Amino acid sequence: MAVPGNFTELALCRIHERPDATAYQFVRAGREGVLEADPLSYGELGRRALRLAAWLQERGCHGQRVLILHSDGEQFVTSFLGCLFAGAVAVPAPPPGGARQNVERVAAIVRDAAVSYLMTDSDNASAVSQLLATTGHADVVCLATDRATPSAPDDWREPGLFPDDVAYLQYTSGSVSEPKGVMVTHRNMLANQEAVRQAMRTGPDSVVGGWLPFHHDMGLAGHLLHPLWLGGRGVLMSPVGFVRRPVNWLRMIDEYGITTGGGPNLGYDLCVRRVTDEQLAGLDLARWETAVNGAEPVRAETLDAFAERFAPAGFRRSAFYPCYGLAEATLLVCGGVPGVTARERTVDAGELEHHGLRGPRPGRPTRRLVSCGIPRGCEVRIVDPESHAQLPDGRVGEVWVRGDSVGHGYWNRPLENGQAFRAVTADGSGGFLRTGDLGALDGGELFVTGRLKDLMIVAGRNLYPQDIERSVQRVSALFGSSAAFSVESDRDHVVVVQEVRTGRDFETELASLAAAVQSRVAEEFEVAAENVLLVRPGTVRRTTSGKLQRGAMRQMFLAGQIRPLHEVVAPEVRRLVAGGTDARPAGRGAGER
Incomplete structure (x- = not known):
């Protein structure tokens, strides 16, 4: 296939190449806890997304922000691709669901992105409509996609997209500041998906899956979009399904043959604490080739505990794939080599306080650091956050990133973008993203030590x-x-x-x-x-x-x-x-x- 100029071309190519193949399986616990899956073929996904895209085009949504609030995986991926096919800007967000934190977050996103349309499902339509009315956004058109009568696929017209057109706004988690929408372009999507493919050595035969929400960068770019990029199969469950019974994640990996996927360190911790001996006895994790650990700091103790606990189920310590990334760089920045145990360094805690990596000293406190691998499709430098001078290997500073995966900036924040996305080192090298993360390079590998803001x-x-x-x-x-x-x-x-x-x-x-x-x-x-x-x-x-x-x-x-x-x-x-x-x-x- 020719090199696609945008992600829409890539998705349409996959749909036309494999209409009868399964694109996704959406897994849930059925009666008596038995896992059940709703399959979605590439052909059916294409038909649904193109009908929705035609509906959006009829209403002049090209370039407009469209909020996506779905708790159902099938409807989410349909709405997301429908936006891309229409040339609209998709804005994934968490369904309110009664949680005050999510309600406040959605209200902030509606206001910040100035959305014109909102896609949801009938289960959430009432709550969403009430939210729009109470926050002064009653003019936003709300569509329950599972009840709507969209246009015919033949009414769809190619939107004429360019590589630097914004595909979606990825709102950051807000773990340190208010949520901000990263402008992810089609060029960013293509570059980062290729970086993930090369780093994790995935292909059409890979089965990618996890439980992270789709408004999260790993859940969206890693678990939902990467199978589509590969022309492979995605196997997905809801975050609620995982939290209620963590063993269901591991059972999903076993029963549906997931080869690549994972989650944050917290997810592995939860499995260690809550999976019983009886549940463990029924698991086979031998086909899990790449157990991704990212989205939050990777703890060596967690890797040890999980590997020991699930070794009887066939899990290999070398399957762990610690990595580093962030929404501002679409997803992946650094990653290791699949099947090779990640490097660790035990360093002197006192020296780390003074921004250095030094081996342990007798009788002194130590800290174990796990390598997040080498830069993937981008350039990484460690920089003094005050002087902007590049630091040598073994010195801790702020992680700066440059490359085609880095987003164009935050939506509607030009002043902040100049500081965060177009930073210049002391020697005059420009175009860097300031991540706000602290780390050091050692032998070309990145060791993340913390957050600059949290220090x-x-x-x-x-x-x-x-x-x-x-x-x-x-x-x-x-x-x-x-x-x-x-x-x-x-x-x-x-x-x-x-x-x-x-x-x-x-x-x-x-x-x-x-x-x-x-x-x-x-x-x-x-x-x-x-x-x-x-x-x-x-x-x-x-x-x-x-x-x-x-x-x-x-x-x-x-x-x-x-x-x-x-x-x-x-x-x-x-x-x-x-x-x-x-x-x-x-x-x-x-x-x-």
């Missing part, structure tokens, strides 16, 4: 919140998720919000646990953890893909919106909470996204 500067020391969180979680088997961050008055204060499952004598127990948290942080990090909040499970905020929202937790803390079961808070910090803010300078913490 805590306490008593002159650079502390990574994830290190504190991991340490605190080991204090008690009653502990679940945690979030560590800092607030500032005359100095920086460490705050730890820790979820805990309580028993009958919880008052005495909680006081003891809070004291144990303070002792652990003081002993391991040599800083005072004066502020510890023990909270109910579910309090710590995460995105739909499981990414910890430390920025949101910090804002909730300062606004007095966290209701702890037990708290220990320093007087000066309590005054900050009463005032609803801290003394942090507005410019501190560059590179947020």
